[in-house]
Amino acid sequence: MRKLIDDVRLIFKCCSLYYQDGVGQKEICQILGISRPTVSRMLSAGKELGIVKIEIHNPDNLMYGQLERELEKLLNLQEVIIVPSSALPENKSALNSELGRAALKFLARILRDGDYVGVSMGSALQSVARADFFIENSVSCTFVPVIGGVGESRPDIHSNYLAQEFADRFGGKCVQLFSPALFSKRSLLDEFLEERTILKVVNLFRKLDVLIMGIGVPHKEYSTVLQTGYVDHKTLENFSERGAVGDIILRYFDIDGNTEPFDEFNERVGGIKLSAVKKIPYRVGVAGGEHKIQAVTGAINGGYLNVLITDINCAEGLLRLKK
Numbered sequence: 001m002r003k004l005i006d007d008v009r010l011i012f013k014c015c016s017l018y019y020q021d022g023v024g025q026k027e028i029c030q031i032l033g034i035s036r037p038t039v040s041r042m043l044s045a046g047k048e049l050g051i052v053k054i055e056i057h058n059p060d061n062l063m064y065g066q067l068e069r070e071l072e073k074l075l076n077l078q079e080v081i082i083v084p085s086s087a088l089p090e091n092k093s094a095l096n097s098e099l100g101r102a103a104l105k106f107l108a109r110i111l112r113d114g115d116y117v118g119v120s121m122g123s124a125l126q127s128v129a130r131a132d133f134f135i136e137n138s139v140s141c142t143f144v145p146v147i148g149g150v151g152e153s154r155p156d157i158h159s160n161y162l163a164q165e166f167a168d169r170f171g172g173k174c175v176q177l178f179s180p181a182l183f184s185k186r187s188l189l190d191e192f193l194e195e196r197t198i199l200k201v202v203n204l205f206r207k208l209d210v211l212i213m214g215i216g217v218p219h220k221e222y223s224t225v226l227q228t229g230y231v232d233h234k235t236l237e238n239f240s241e242r243g244a245v246g247d248i249i250l251r252y253f254d255i256d257g258n259t260e261p262f263d264e265f266n267e268r269v270g271g272i273k274l275s276a277v278k279k280i281p282y283r284v285g286v287a288g289g290e291h292k293i294q295a296v297t298g299a300i301n302g303g304y305l306n307v308l309i310t311d312i313n314c315a316e317g318l319l320r321l322k323k
Contacts, residue, residue, distance in 0.1 A: 008051075011045050011049065012046070012051055013032065014039060014042040015046035017032075018039075018043060025040065064315075067312075067319065068080040068081065068082055071315060071319060074322050075300050075318070077307065078306040079306075079307045079308075080307075080309075080310070081307075081309045082311065082315045083101075083309070083312070084098060084311065085288070085311040085313040085314075086098075086311075095289065096288075097127060098288075099127060099128070099311065100127035100129075100133075101131045103212065103286050103309045104131040104133045104169070106307070107128075107210070108137075108139075108170075110210065111139045112209075115142075116207045116208045116209055117144065117208070118144050118208045118210065118212070118272065118280065119145055119163040120147060120159060120162075121145075121147055121149060121157055121159040121162065121214075121249075121250075122157050122213075123157055124215075124286045125162050125212065125213070125214055125286065126157050126162060126165075127286075128212065135169055138170060138171025139171065140171070141170065141172045142174065142175065143164075143167045143172060143174040143175075144201065144204045144205070145160045145176065146211065147177070147249050147270065147272070148180050148270035149180070149181040159271075160178075163175070177202075178197075179192065179270040179271075181250060184268070185268070192270070205272045208280045209282065210281070210282040210284065211284065212284045213283075213286070214286055214287060215287035215295045215299050217245070217291060217294075217295045218236050218239050218240045218245070218246070218247070218252065219240075219291065235265070239265075242261040242262070245294040245298045246292075246296070246298050246299060247295075248274075248285070248304055249269070249272060249274075249277070250269045250271065253298045253299070253302050254298060255298045256302070257302020257303065257304065283305040283307065285304070285305035285308050285309070287308075287309075287314065288310050288314050289311065289313060290313050290317055293317035296314060296318060297318060
């Protein structure tokens with residue numbers, strides 16, 4: 001046995017059959033007249049002797065693949081997916097299309113029958129729901145809106161509307177959350193949540209396997225919540241002065257992920273609480289562009305997401321900020 005393992009010529013032939021010709025170990029046993037354990041030892045010896053060198057190539061873009069792995073380790077994320085940035089920074093639709101395809105492809109990979117999927121609101125998620133990506137197999141999962149928005153001026157980016165679009169794409173089903181996005185008083189929200197029809201949906205928040213959400217910024221040029229009337233200029237400016245860098249599901253946070261300076265506002269939002277968000281296995285954030293770097297950083301620092309789908313400009317900015 002020892003002589004066979006020391007036979008470099010035989011080791012080479014064994015490795016050549018296995019790695020180059022695609023011959024299975026059982027067939028190699030028959031071809032070379034050796035046992036299965038010996039084949040296994042020879043394949044290991046081939047690596048040790050340098051006969052076999054295994055390289056992993058990202059077929060789309062090796063640079064992105066390396067950066068994804070680096071960010072996953074640096075930021076302690078479960079997965080990072082990077083897409084190209086738009087050649088024109090002002091071309092938001094092109095970037096959103098890339099992000100949307102990547103996010104929909106990710107969901108198609110991880111979703112399983114019986115899963116509950118939380119859906120936030122906004123233009124980023126609209127791009128995901130409408131992405132140009134063919135879903136081969138339907139998935140019997142339930143999409144759950146995680147924030148209200150009755151009376152919102154853009155129904156196409158409403159959480160209920162998007163949950164239905166996702167359900168249509170995946171061949172699943174959805175529920176509807178008929179709630180305002182923001183209440184004038186915390187006491188009104190508490191009473192509202194006691195309603196049986198609302199409580200039935202809210203109870204599903206504890207069952208979520210996946211949550212997909214955009215990441216907003218408190219900037220008048222990019223803020224969807226400002227453009228749709230959820231907040232006004234004065235409120236947004238006040239939040240920025242107090243250190244707000246972003247929001248998810250209409251909850252604001254600073255660069256450390258701290259929400260305390262904005263609790264008076266956050267606690268009046270009709271939707272899933274951030275404490276519940278942290279318990280969801282897949283917390284998927286979709287955001288791109290250099291203007292989202294601090295918002296993404298705050299969301300990561302707060303533990304609100306563990307999967308990031310972003311573009312190369314934002315990814316490189318995150319790396320610079322971290323280092």
